[in-house]
Amino acid sequence: GQQVQQSPASLVLQEGENAELQCNFSTSLNSMQWFYQRPGGSLVSLFYNPSGTKHSGRLTSTTVIKERRSSLHISSSQTTDSGTYLCALDNNRIFFGDGTQLVVKP
Amino acid sequence: GPKVLQIPSHQIIDMGQMVTLNCDPVSNHLYFYWYKQILGQQMEFLVNFYNGKVMEKSKLFKDQFSVERPDGSYFTLKIQPTALEDSAVYFCASSPDWGGNTGQLYFGEGSKLTVL
Secondary structure (H helix, E strand, C coil): CCCEEEECCEEEEECCCCEEEEEEECCCCCEEEEEEECCCCCEEEEEECCCEEEEECCEEEEEEHHHCEEEEEECCCCHHHCEEEEEEEECCCEEECCCEEEEEEC | CCCCEEECCEEEECCCCCEEEEEECCCCCCEEEEEEECCCCCEEEEEEEECCEEEEECCCCCCCEEEECHHHCCEEEEECCCCHHHCEEEEEEEECCCHHHHCCCEECCCEEEEEC
């Protein structure tokens, strides 16, 4: 079955709005990762977050292992934030979610 | 759904030996990728490949690394010679189009390489 559920599947925002992306896991995990997928297909790792909250610029990741969920918050979105965001469950093997397609309109 | 198969799932070799990791991408996919993840660390991009050529590679893609897909068979990652720091899980992925157009990469489950 699907190990990782991401929501929403797609999201359209106006520039300046905040975004909240969710990841839920159906199994235990060692850690999880959030990625931004470049147009060329390569992945940019945003967070490697076993637990707790991490910040990086306008991005915040919060993982609650006992609740099997993680979130990615993007504040004050910009058009350059548009793209695909993937979360991945790390349970000795990597399981990716289907991604959230984010579109930020000017 | 579409599957990317990786062979072997686990390989143990001595430092200095050559290793070839095989990837059977989703049929009709045209773009192929390798990623590397050292245990407990982030997964990192190595290389992508299209139409018989390397399109993009990261600084992790050392001179000892090479990729090819002869005549539509396996997409391979060869390391020769191997070093201790090459111990990692290597993930293959494929996509039907350039990643940004489809937004969908399909990943294999990884090949764990242990270099002794």
